[in-house]
Amino acid sequence: MAGNSQRRNRRTSNKKGMQVGSGGNRRRALEGKGPTPPASARKGHKKNRVANAQAKQAAARRPAPRRGGVKGTSEMVVGRNPVFEALRDGVPATTLYVQQYIDNDERVREALQLAGERGNINLMEAPRPELDRMTNGLNHQGLVLQVPPYEYAHPEDLTSAAYDNNEDPLIVALDGVTDPRNLGAIVRSVSAFGGHGVVVPERRAAGMTAGAWKSSAGTAARTPVSRVTNLTRALEGYQKAGLTVVGLAADGEHTVEDLEALAGPVVIVIGSEGKGLGRLVGETCDYRVRISMPGGAESLNAGVAAGIVLYEVARRRA
Numbered sequence: 001m002a003g004n005s006q007r008r009n010r011r012t013s014n015k016k017g018m019q020v021g022s023g024g025n026r027r028r029a030l031e032g033k034g035p036t037p038p039a040s041a042r043k044g045h046k047k048n049r050v051a052n053a054q055a056k057q058a059a060a061r062r063p064a065p066r067r068g069g070v071k072g073t074s075e076m077v078v079g080r081n082p083v084f085e086a087l088r089d090g091v092p093a094t095t096l097y098v099q100q101y102i103d104n105d106e107r108v109r110e111a112l113q114l115a116g117e118r119g120n121i122n123l124m125e126a127p128r129p130e131l132d133r134m135t136n137g138l139n140h141q142g143l144v145l146q147v148p149p150y151e152y153a154h155p156e157d158l159t160s161a162a163y164d165n166n167e168d169p170l171i172v173a174l175d176g177v178t179d180p181r182n183l184g185a186i187v188r189s190v191s192a193f194g195g196h197g198v199v200v201p202e203r204r205a206a207g208m209t210a211g212a213w214k215s216s217a218g219t220a221a222r223t224p225v226s227r228v229t230n231l232t233r234a235l236e237g238y239q240k241a242g243l244t245v246v247g248l249a250a251d252g253e254h255t256v257e258d259l260e261a262l263a264g265p266v267v268i269v270i271g272s273e274g275k276g277l278g279r280l281v282g283e284t285c286d287y288r289v290r291i292s293m294p295g296g297a298e299s300l301n302a303g304v305a306a307g308i309v310l311y312e313v314a315r316r317r318a
Helices: 002-013 025-030 046-061 080-088 106-118 128-134 155-164 180-192 210-215 231-240 279-284 302-317
Strands: 075-078 095-099 122-126 143-147 170-175 197-201 225-228 244-248 266-271 287-290
Touching: 075 080, 080 106, 080 143, 080 210, 095 106, 095 128, 106 122, 106 143, 122 128, 155 170, 155 197, 155 225, 155 231, 170 180, 170 231, 170 302, 180 197, 180 210, 180 302, 197 231, 225 231, 231 244, 231 266, 231 279, 244 279, 266 302
Parallel strands: 095 122, 170 197, 170 266, 197 225, 244 266, 244 287
Antiparallel strands: 075 143, 095 143
């Protein structure tokens, strides 16, 4: 009897306890994992290594993106007539500030109407002390127009635009032109004669202000302007790209009408009315040309001189 009892106890002690569930893991393990990816997408496969190598080669052939051009600074146009003229002439603007309780004369109504027609200019009412602070005490007459920073192009963008149209680049570079109205007039001439843009130095030169935009008669919207820290280096870069750099000088060795190089890819450099081309810029030029003036005038306004040379280039290319 004792032996039977011991055998029963052994059988009882060997009996398995409660089984813990798998939580569905076994069932999920049996489920499929979707279609087999192609060999080119399977890591470690020979075709995957080939595909990766081809992608790297394609990326190497793709040209690197150019750096964006520099930005100007925001600007305030103050006064009833200047604000009205800026809006009328299409100067870009973000906000028109109107003084509280302003006398609603004809100029104010016209400015408000033009701003409303644009549809993208914010109208803000502000007390006079706030407008005084914004304009540093200038006589704003109750109207202040905020002009956003001008987005300058990169110098290479000007040549790229020409080549995209299967045209020889025609670029005007300015050396020491400080009057924004001259800059605007030159932008207008570049647009009129099929040029591809204007280059200005960052220091001691006019930038694309509201005044320059107005003088361009709206052509600044479609004619890019590039601003560079060093004009000489920018000209050398254009020379390496195959452009001829032609400087306009009163004592130039060639005349505009005789220089055949104007028919090809060219950068025309125009100096200030008083000092002309700077020394380094003049030495960088491939040719220096003069405009024949039978009347005996010593020099021409920079905007007028640019128009004459651009006309000659357009005539040769026609």
